[in-house]
Amino acid sequence: MNQQRTLESYPQSMRDExxxxxxxxxxxxxxxxxxxxVVWTAGNVSQRVRHPEVADGSxxxxxxxxxxxxxxxxxxxxxxxxxxxxxxxxxxHAPSSDTAAHAYTYEHMPEVGGVVHTHSTYATAWAARxxxxxxxxxxxxxxxxxPIPIGPFAIIGDDSIGRxxxxxxxxSRSPAVLMANHGPFTIGKDARAAVKAAVMCEEVARTVxxxxxxxxxxxxxxxxxxxxxxRYQNVYGQ
Amino acid sequence: MNQQRTLESYPQSMRDExxxxxxxxxxxxxxxxxxxxVVWTAGNVSQRVRHPEVADGSxxxxxxxxxxxxxxxxxxxxxxxxxxxxxxxxxxHAPSSDTAAHAYTYEHMPEVGGVVHTHSTYATAWAARxxxxxxxxxxxxxxxxxPIPIGPFAIIGDDSIGRxxxxxxxxSRSPAVLMANHGPFTIGKDARAAVKAAVMCEEVARTVxxxxxxxxxxxxxxxxxxxxxxRYQNVYGQ
Amino acid sequence: MNQQRTLESYPQSMRDExxxxxxxxxxxxxxxxxxxxVVWTAGNVSQRVRHPEVADGSxxxxxxxxxxxxxxxxxxxxxxxxxxxxxxxxxxHAPSSDTAAHAYTYEHMPEVGGVVHTHSTYATAWAARxxxxxxxxxxxxxxxxxPIPIGPFAIIGDDSIGRxxxxxxxxSRSPAVLMANHGPFTIGKDARAAVKAAVMCEEVARTVxxxxxxxxxxxxxxxxxxxxxxRYQNVYGQ
Amino acid sequence: MNQQRTLESYPQSMRDExxxxxxxxxxxxxxxxxxxxVVWTAGNVSQRVRHPEVADGSxxxxxxxxxxxxxxxxxxxxxxxxxxxxxxxxxxHAPSSDTAAHAYTYEHMPEVGGVVHTHSTYATAWAARxxxxxxxxxxxxxxxxxPIPIGPFAIIGDDSIGRxxxxxxxxSRSPAVLMANHGPFTIGKDARAAVKAAVMCEEVARTVxxxxxxxxxxxxxxxxxxxxxxRYQNVYGQ
Numbered sequence: 001m002n003q004q005r006t007l008e009s010y011p012q013s014m015r016d017e018x019x020x021x022x023x024x025x026x027x028x029x030x031x032x033x034x035x036x037x038v039v040w041t042a043g044n045v046s047q048r049v050r051h052p053e054v055a056d057g058s059x060x061x062x063x064x065x066x067x068x069x070x071x072x073x074x075x076x077x078x079x080x081x082x083x084x085x086x087x088x089x090x091x092x093h094a095p096s097s098d099t100a101a102h103a104y105t106y107e108h109m110p111e112v113g114g115v116v117h118t119h120s121t122y123a124t125a126w127a128a129r130x131x132x133x134x135x136x137x138x139x140x141x142x143x144x145x146x147p148i149p150i151g152p153f154a155i156i157g158d159d160s161i162g163r164x165x166x167x168x169x170x171x172s173r174s175p176a177v178l179m180a181n182h183g184p185f186t187i188g189k190d191a192r193a194a195v196k197a198a199v200m201c202e203e204v205a206r207t208v209x210x211x212x213x214x215x216x217x218x219x220x221x222x223x224x225x226x227x228x229x230x231r232y233q234n235v236y237g238q
Numbered sequence: 239m240n241q242q243r244t245l246e247s248y249p250q251s252m253r254d255e256x257x258x259x260x261x262x263x264x265x266x267x268x269x270x271x272x273x274x275x276v277v278w279t280a281g282n283v284s285q286r287v288r289h290p291e292v293a294d295g296s297x298x299x300x301x302x303x304x305x306x307x308x309x310x311x312x313x314x315x316x317x318x319x320x321x322x323x324x325x326x327x328x329x330x331h332a333p334s335s336d337t338a339a340h341a342y343t344y345e346h347m348p349e350v351g352g353v354v355h356t357h358s359t360y361a362t363a364w365a366a367r368x369x370x371x372x373x374x375x376x377x378x379x380x381x382x383x384x385p386i387p388i389g390p391f392a393i394i395g396d397d398s399i400g401r402x403x404x405x406x407x408x409x410s411r412s413p414a415v416l417m418a419n420h421g422p423f424t425i426g427k428d429a430r431a432a433v434k435a436a437v438m439c440e441e442v443a444r445t446v447x448x449x450x451x452x453x454x455x456x457x458x459x460x461x462x463x464x465x466x467x468x469r470y471q472n473v474y475g476q
Numbered sequence: 477m478n479q480q481r482t483l484e485s486y487p488q489s490m491r492d493e494x495x496x497x498x499x500x501x502x503x504x505x506x507x508x509x510x511x512x513x514v515v516w517t518a519g520n521v522s523q524r525v526r527h528p529e530v531a532d533g534s535x536x537x538x539x540x541x542x543x544x545x546x547x548x549x550x551x552x553x554x555x556x557x558x559x560x561x562x563x564x565x566x567x568x569h570a571p572s573s574d575t576a577a578h579a580y581t582y583e584h585m586p587e588v589g590g591v592v593h594t595h596s597t598y599a600t601a602w603a604a605r606x607x608x609x610x611x612x613x614x615x616x617x618x619x620x621x622x623p624i625p626i627g628p629f630a631i632i633g634d635d636s637i638g639r640x641x642x643x644x645x646x647x648s649r650s651p652a653v654l655m656a657n658h659g660p661f662t663i664g665k666d667a668r669a670a671v672k673a674a675v676m677c678e679e680v681a682r683t684v685x686x687x688x689x690x691x692x693x694x695x696x697x698x699x700x701x702x703x704x705x706x707r708y709q710n711v712y713g714q
Numbered sequence: 715m716n717q718q719r720t721l722e723s724y725p726q727s728m729r730d731e732x733x734x735x736x737x738x739x740x741x742x743x744x745x746x747x748x749x750x751x752v753v754w755t756a757g758n759v760s761q762r763v764r765h766p767e768v769a770d771g772s773x774x775x776x777x778x779x780x781x782x783x784x785x786x787x788x789x790x791x792x793x794x795x796x797x798x799x800x801x802x803x804x805x806x807h808a809p810s811s812d813t814a815a816h817a818y819t820y821e822h823m824p825e826v827g828g829v830v831h832t833h834s835t836y837a838t839a840w841a842a843r844x845x846x847x848x849x850x851x852x853x854x855x856x857x858x859x860x861p862i863p864i865g866p867f868a869i870i871g872d873d874s875i876g877r878x879x880x881x882x883x884x885x886s887r888s889p890a891v892l893m894a895n896h897g898p899f900t901i902g903k904d905a906r907a908a909v910k911a912a913v914m915c916e917e918v919a920r921t922v923x924x925x926x927x928x929x930x931x932x933x934x935x936x937x938x939x940x941x942x943x944x945r946y947q948n949v950y951g952q
Contacts, residue, residue, distance in 0.1 A: 035277060039511060039679050040672055042615070119615050121683050128612050128687035130694045136366050138393065138420045139280070139357050155614065155700055157707065181696055182614045196278055203277050207359050211366035212690055214450055218368045220419055224393055231395065273753060374842050376869065376896045377756070377833055434754055441753050445835050449842035452926055456844045458895055462869055469871065515749060515917050516910055518853070595853055597921050604850050604925035606932045631852065631938055633945065657934055658852045688928055 007081060007090045010061070013052055018090075021047045021063040021191075022076040028195050029065060029074050035199045037120040041068050044096040047191035048106050048113045049081075057110040060084055064102055066093030097156065104162020105187065109169070114191035116198040119183040122205035126150070127178040133208050135225055136217035140204045145173030145229035148201060153180040173229065176201040245319060245328045248299070251290055256328075259285045259301040259429075260314040266433050267303060267312050273437045275358040279306050282334040285429035286344050286351045287319075295348040298322055302340055304331030335394065342400020343425065347407070352429030354436040357421040360443035364388070365416040371446050373463055374455035378442045383411030383467035386439060391418040411467065414439040483557060483566045486537070489528055494566075497523045497539040497667075498552040504671050505541060505550050511675045513596040517544050520572040523667035524582050524589045525557075533586040536560055540578055542569030573632065580638020581663065585645070590667030592674040595659040598681035602626070603654040609684050611701055612693035616680045621649030621705035624677060629656040649705065652677040721795060721804045724775070727766055732804075735761045735777040735905075736790040742909050743779060743788050749913045751834040755782050758810040761905035762820050762827045763795075771824040774798055778816055780807030811870065818876020819901065823883070828905030830912040833897040836919035840864070841892040847922050849939055850931035854918045859887030859943035862915060867894040887943065890915040 007015055028045045032038040046064035050057070063079050080091025086103035088095055096102075102115045126133050126148075133148040135141055140148075151168040154160035165185050168177040175197040176186040184201050188194035211217045245253055266283045270276040284302035288295070301317050318329025324341035326333055334340075340353045364371050364386075371386040373379055378386075389406040392398035403423050406415040413435040414424040422439050426432035449455045483491060504521045508514040522540035526533070539555050556567025562579035564571055572578075578591045602609050602624075609624040611617055616624075627644040630636035641661050644653040651673040652662040660677050664670035687693045721729060742759045746752040760778035764771070777793050794805025800817035802809055810816075816829045840847050840862075847862040849855055854862075865882040868874035879899050882891040889911040890900040898915050902908035925931045 040675050119613075119679070119683070121679075122686060124613065124683050125686035125689075128684065128693040129691050131691070136419060137357075137362065153694070153696075155704055157703075181612060181694060199278050203357070203359075207357070207362050208366065209686065209690065210360060210447065211363035213363075214447065215367050215369070217366040218391070218419060220391075227395075228393055374895060375833075375838065437754050441833070441835075445833070445838050446842065448836060448839035448923065451839075452923065453843050453845070455842040456867070456895060458867075465871075466869055516913050595851075595917070595921070597917075598924060600851065600921050601924035601927075604922065604931040605929050607929070629932070629934075631942055633941075657850060657932060685924065685928065 005083070005089065007061075010059075011052055014049055014061070017049045018061065018063060018081055019076075021049050022079045022081075025063045025065070025079050025191055026074050026076045028191050029071065031195050031199070032116075032118060033071050035202070037118040037198055037202055038071075041070060043118040044098050044102070044116070045191050045195060046099075046102045046106075046115050057106075058084065060106065061089060062102060062106055062115075064099055065096045066091060067096050069093060098161075100156075100159060101161040101165060101185065104159050105165055105185070108162070108166045109187065111189075112187045114188045114194035116186045116188075116191070116194040117183065118198055118202075120198065120202040120205070122209050123148075123176075123178055123184040123202050124182070125209065126205055127183055128181055130180050133178070133205055134217070134219075136208055136211065136220060137204055138220070138228055139200070140208075141220060141225040141228035142232035143197070143200045144176065144204070145233070146225060147172075148174050148176050148178060148184075148204070151177045151179045151185075153182075243321075243327065245299075248297075249290055252287060252299070255287045256299065256301060256319055257314075259287050260317045260319075263301045263303070263317050263429055264312050264314045266429050267309065269433050269437070270354075270356060271309050273440070275356040275436055275440055276309075279308055281356040282336050282340070282354070283429050283433060284337075284340045284344075284353050288351075295344075296322065298344065299327060300340060300344055300353075302337055303334045304329060305334050307331060336399075338394075338397060339399040339403060339423065342397050343403055343423070346400070346404045347425065349427075350425045352426045352432035354424045354426075354429070354432040355421065356436055356440075358436065358440040358443070360447050361386075361414075361416055361422040361439050362420070363447065364443055365421055366419055368418050371416070371443055372455070372457075374446055374449065374458060375442055376458070376466055377438070378446075379458060379463040379466035380470035381435070381438045382414065382442070383471070384463060385410075386412050386414050386416060386422075386442070389415045389417045389423075391420075481559075481565065483537075486535075487528055490525060490537070493525045494537065494539060494557055495552075497525050498555045498557075501539045501541070501555050501667055502550050502552045504667050505547060507671050507675070508592075508594060509547050511678070513594040513674055513678055514547075517546060519592075519594040520574050520578070521592050521667050521671060522575075522578045522582075522590065526589075533582075534560065536582065537565060538578060538582055538591075540575055541572045542567060543572050545569060574637075576632075576635060577637040577641060577661065580635050581641055581661070584638070584642045585663065587665075588663045590664045590670035592662045592664075592667070592670040593659065594674055594678070596674065596678040596681070598685050599624075599652075599654055599660040599678050600658070601685065602681055603659055604657055606656050609654070609681055610693070610695070612684055612687065612696060613680055614696070614704055615676070616684075617696060617701040617704035618708035619673070619676045620652065620680070621709070622701060623648075624650050624652050624654060624660075624680070627653045627655045627661075629658075719797075719803065724773075725766055728763060728775070731763045732775065732777060732795055733790075735763050736793045736795075739777045739779070739793050739905055740788050740790045742905050743785065745909050745913070746830075746832060747785050749916070751832040751912055751916055752785075755784060757832040758812050758816070758830070759905050759909060760813075760816045760820075760829050764827075771820075772798065774820065775803060776816060776820055776829075778813055779810045780805060781810050783807060812875075814870075814873060815875040815879060815899065818873050819879055819899070822876070822880045823901065825903075826901045828902045828908035830900045830902075830905070830908040831897065832912055832916075834912065834916040834919070836923050837862075837890075837892055837898040837916050838896070839923065840919055841897055842895055844894050847892070847919055848931070848933070850922055850925065850934060851918055852934070852942055853914070854922075855934060855939040855942035856946035857911070857914045858890065858918070859947075860939060861886075862888050862890050862892060862898075862918070865891045865893045865899075868896075 044065040051059035084107045152164040186197035282303040289297035322345045390402040424435035520541040527535035560583045628640040662673035758779040763775045765773035798821045866878040900911035
């Protein structure tokens, strides 16, 4: 599908939105090294651009980082545009090698507007052991509403990473999943929210790790977790 | 109370002091990411502005960070001004979601001129386990005069965080309290002193954690702790 | 050998390549403190310059960091040029004290175009215990194709470090070896690839260390490691 | 002694040297936060200025950081000049509260030209447990010639810290001592060498700590340590 299509065949409002998303996604990539979530060319951020006339989302696009480009060289122009089957629609570089996982997530979770993948150190360490991060911090209750869940082991090359992400996130309130032996994927209403989730995921992965090094953290009563999550997401309006 | 009041109803000298406090509090927020005490929009600094004519402190104000604004966007103008019951008096944004805890502390500890809250990693890890940080470093004796105490578990929404802070700090020489499963709150004679306490709290939380990872730190004789604290606070004049 | 030779006795194209390598090697040294792989003057990067007319590589040269110069003072001009027996051919400073190990590697591994040595913290910690880093992360399968192997204990002064590097790397797909009680050496098709291997070596050394602190990482099936390595090196074209 | 003396009573060449030392010591303080050895106003660097006519060193001076000044505000002019009994000779601020320990070291170790004190995290953690750092890294053999020794517990107020530093360093080849429950002091032929020792002390404290977290580092044969130290200090000419 989309083999003959180009960006010009999409509505003008959507093409304008692609331009804004190129800038936003390029800017947000700078947050990944700033918060020490990535080294070298690792990590990627994407943002969905919705089709204004096709409500089922099937004609949406997303803007993502190109493959193997240094963080110093990322510009709005170097970002690439893909269709939801993960095919390149526009861009001078190949899309990130993780594009299929982003695409699968957008295709199967229409509410998701942004996706981030990193190998951030502490989150990836939990992923290497195949363990959920338990919810023992109030900031974790606020942001994740419970544990950050572990996803299945899956390797690149087909849609198994995407399926693992979607299946795990559908069972959880958490916007982050730790793919086993691999690293975290996070989602949000837009790319900025997914980047925030990636930053907070590493922050709580590190803090709970350090807490566990010298003993057992105190559990938080599940009703308190619900109350904190409810307030932060709804009342507080984040 | 204060429903009809505006900043204009306060004495001119106090309004001038509010302006200076806006600058000081905005500047001090930059110290939090510099010392890696916060990520994203977490953390907040406030400073009391004393009413020149009402000696009991009940008409004091405080300047605090707005809610959910990025550290890159914090300016003196974006800071907000609150009364001691935690109500917004002046500001374009909503006050930090931790404002009630700051307000309670100012209301019940008239000697306190600055309050800081962070989720700094090592201090929050001790808080997750519900453990005091033992005083095994001379710099900790200097600054804290003993262990850094753990406070109760309390969640946002009423004055239970404020009550926990005040009750714990009144029993201790420490200007820092670790609220259980949450993170540190620190106080000082002004906002700068409270920021210094937040920096030193994380520094000793990290150093004592690392010391304990490979065995037991040597205790310091309590009379030596008293002597170091006395000298640093009084003779040395910090 | 080469005692009377100067850089002028080499072909012009090779002298031009030496100039480009001076710039590249100087620039790449800035990546070592950026990724926190070195402190003070520690660490060194080198790049081979191939002789266009002598196919066996015996007349190749390499450009390397001078000894004891601060990272702030490294310029293309301060880099030094050596022959494959480790002798200085051109340069105002003495070559790095690790030059013999670089030279031995270039002499015995003609496919290697770049070498990096650091004392990066986590990799050196594995080296101090004399342990291979097990391959429990997909990014490690991609980059290293298996464990990062430990090399022998060898001290500076003869070719024993070089022999240890070459003997260990020949038995492995990994571009990194951890020399016992010493630190990592990495290789690549050029200096940039060797720097990337040094960055990734520390990244996986840190992540696997942190994973092991709280339990056992889940092993990855060797056929999956082979598949990931094959794809990343060949299909994906890194 | 020196009560009536001013800097003007010293030879002109010595006063010129004081000016150079002010610049050097101010510049070197910037290395302490750069290498994350200090927070807030902690840490201090000093350098001896030798009297050209009094060979026994008793009339030497030293330049040191003022007390309680922020790292952002340290300038050559803000540095202070002291006599070897620790009294202020020239300066607008009070000398660092650690001045007595620096003075005692200069007075009793005439070969020492620079002293540095920090509370760097990992070195201070070893100090809190009262443990020597074992020599299990070749870079540690190079720089320290063996373990980094622990010094006695001593508190500020008399010359007990200075005595502990001098007594411990005289029994060791190490230019660093870990004062128990306090932190490292390092020495060198000048302030730059003492700063390098402070940087390397933290580096090896961190690396050996991390090595020990997952098992026992392999010991290095003492004759190899001797050989590495001999070469690095003499042949290699550091």
